[in-house]
Amino acid sequence: MSAFITVALIVLVFIIIYQIAKASEYTSIIRGEEKVKAQTNRTIAILLVLVFILGMYGIWVCHNYLVDKLLPVSASVQGDAYDSMFNATLVVTGIVFFATQLVLFYFAFRYQSTEKRTSFFFAHSNKLEILWTTVPAIAMASLVAIGLRNWLNLTSEPPKDAQRIEIVGKQFNWIVRYPGKDGELGKRDFRKIDDANNILGLDWTDKHNMDDIIAQNGELHLVVGKPVQLLIGSRDVIHDVGLAHFRMKMDAVPGIVTTMWFTPKYTTTEMKKITGNSNFVYEISCDQMCGKGHYSMRGTIVVQTPEEYNAWMATQQPYYAGNNPSGAADSSATPAAKTPAAKDSTKATVTMR
């Protein structure tokens, strides 16, 4: 029914426009075509000025409506640089937008067609060509240079004391792995992935894997003020680690380790105060369409003080201990002895759900 009404409305609007065009055609015949043309030109020129004023007012209204719905302050030290880059881009493009629109609508009004004026024609102007090529080129190159500097910083080697945490996307959640006491993440192999006992395909012949921790609820815990480098991977398709509060994002590509590093500035508790939202949580969103459950691929980050982090870490046990039939992890035992080889080979399938 609503489809029928919509179609009927569109048809009606066309009929009305057609009738108005017809009517104006007849009036121009009665009143003299030249006179009507001059009158129409004047009306259009005035209407264009109105469009400009209304358009600018609309932008102002939208800005006021949306300004407090934007993201809260950047929660990472590096994020400030991206915010200032964003602001610089907005200022430059904003000024250009306003100036060009003003000139466009002013010219339409000021130089409306009249009988007294003939238009000035010129085929080429070197001065103008140089001006409108070099000015945008310099502006764009400067913005790109700032962007490149920030990009290189994001993907560069982090400071020595940085935490290194692995985050792996799969349809449709995130798996987070911390190096254990040895500070090293062990090797993994996609052929060893087993949804029941080895969700990341950790290679149990690598002793660095023995103490690695996979957070049970997939939460990413970070320490405030401590740089963290994320080693990003994917188990199936391309995902993207989107950390809007930290102004960070990076693709998670199967078979490749991508990285980014940043320094969290505020704990979750501090951020609750800053935003005035007692339910505030730092979110990990998947920023790459990855399948039918993409919308639900949300992770959470908890930024803590070093004491809180250590207390939380003490509650975690190595993944190996909980997922190996021979029981709790024992660093004295050889990894190979603890690995049921037969079981591994039968279950060495990549699960792509």
Ligand SMILES: [Cu+2]
């Ligand atoms: Cu996704």
